[in-house]
Amino acid sequence: MADPPKKPPMTKDSLLPLLTAHVLAHGLGGASLRPLAKAAGTSDRMLIYHFGTKEALIVDLLGHIAKVYAAALDAAMGGERAATRADVVARILAHGDAPAMQPFMRLWWEIVAGAARDLPGYQLAAQAMMAQLLGWLEGQMPAGDPDPAGGARYLMTVIEGTAMLTAVGHGDTASQGLLAGGLLPS
Amino acid sequence: MADPPKKPPMTKDSLLPLLTAHVLAHGLGGASLRPLAKAAGTSDRMLIYHFGTKEALIVDLLGHIAKVYAAALDAAMGGERAATRADVVARILAHGDAPAMQPFMRLWWEIVAGAARDLPGYQLAAQAMMAQLLGWLEGQMPAGDPDPAGGARYLMTVIEGTAMLTAVGHGDTASQGLLAGGLLPS
DNA sequence: TCTAGTGTGTAGCGACTGCTACGCGCGCTT
DNA sequence: AAGCGCGCGTAGCAGTCGCTACACACTAGA
Secondary structure, three states: OOOOOOOOOOOHHHHHHHHHHHHHHHOOOOOOHHHHHHHHOOOHHHHHHHHOOHHHHHHHHHHHHHHHHHHHHHHOOOOOOOOOHHHHHHHHHHHHHOHHHHHHHHHHHHHHHHHHOOOOOHHHHHHHHHHHHHHHHHHHOOOOOOOHHHHHHHHHHHHHHHHHHHHOOOHHHHHHHHHHOOOOOO | OOOOOOOOOOOHHHHHHHHHHHHHHHOOOOOOHHHHHHHHOOOHHHHHHHHOOHHHHHHHHHHHHHHHHHHHHHHHOOOOOOOOHHHHHHHHHHHHHOHHHHHHHHHHHHHHHHHHOOOOOHHHHHHHHHHHHHHHHHHHOOOOOOOHHHHHHHHHHHHHHHHHHHHOOOHHHHHHHHHHOOOOOO
16 A cells, blocks of 8 residues: 655754755845745745744744754864864864855854844854854863863954954955964964 | 025935945845935935946945945054054954944944855955955054064954954953953953 | 644735836036 | 936836735544
8 A cells, every 4th residue: 555645744843954954055134935935845824834923933943053053063073182272273174164064154144144233043043153162162172271261262263253254255364364373283 | 595405416426325324224134225215315216227226236335335444444543553462452342342333343244244145246345344454453563563464464363253253242252262362451 | 423723725915125117307419 | 499318206017025814624532
């Protein structure tokens, strides 16, 4: 008996990954219900039914994205400790430059812009992701580092500055700065 | 003879400051022609007439904003040189934290997000503003600094990282990082 | 078996989007 | 004086926005 194509239940949790894929590809700012619904295989009607409001959908989606980011960081967390701070910086910059990370990076700046404008959910998601990155950095600090906690915050500031300059096409400026600051292995 | 209220000619150059004020207040992403026109005292019809296209309007507007930013930096450029790199950082962070600069900062992250998505005009405007800031920083480096060019790039990276962390509510993380990096006067 | 609630599809609402067609008055040239 | 193009206002186009009204199928409980 060819079982009839019983459709799996549609829940927030089954929708969020599909929605996440869509915003990673097309951005968060210009996202509207009908394209989102199409990407998730439903109708705008159903998105409103499950999330109540577009705003609530975005908030849930940002929370989900933060979790996806945390999982991605966890997955990249393996490997032995770096020997120097410069090695930590080099490692994480390489991770951020990977092609697989670039849709996420593009999305990240939209999240920052939303957080700067106090859009609901943006600050929370951004803070969660930064806290995750900070924890990861603390765990990656070299073994004999004199100030792992402060050093991790220092490196995070430098890394985020580099990411921003790279996003606007001033990546070489950042590289020269890191070199001058002794934060890149020559 | 009370001269009749002859309306001044409407040109791109007379419109751009008004449009700039509007996007500083309301953001760049959600800007649509009719509210923009209202802020400039015209109609959407006239904006299209003068700029041809909304996209062209945005490009022109970004160019104008970059010039406004350059002028603001020039105005803040006065004063004697700082004595140490930490003083340079403190000075520029204080400048960025000023309430008058915050509408601009909010706009800035939208520009970064647009540049990361390769929207027309965004990269150009962002690069112009960063180049301006870099020049300003080079001129502000302490007199006896061993590597003014590299040091300015280093400070710029740190400063932009701090700005981003501040935008998402992780400003104290950045402060602690700057302290640990010896870039804040204790 | 009747009923109530839950999930889903279709159709459509009013508001808004970027942009255009058309007409009108003004100052310039010939 | 006759035309002509430029600056501008009014009105409207087709399309999209978030959201809703309504009908229907299905399952669970009484």
